[in-house]
Amino acid sequence: MLSSERVSNPVSVRYAWAGxxxxxxxxxxxxxxxxPFRTDEWLPYERTLE
Known part of the structure; x- marks a missing residue:
């Protein structure tokens, strides 16, 4: 179980994943x-310029 006073609605966890x-x-x-682990499968953030 994971909790934080600073995060009211966590949606994923990453631990030591930054290399x-x-x-x-x-x-x-x-x-x-x-x-190291992560609980999400999100792709890296890609900014699109229009």
């Missing part, structure tokens, strides 16, 4: 580090 997980600190109950 440099130096500060990644999520661990499971056995103390093993979590791999």
């Amino acid at each position: 440099d997980p130096f500060f990644a600190n999520l661990r499971n109950s056995d103390g093993l580090p979590a791999e």
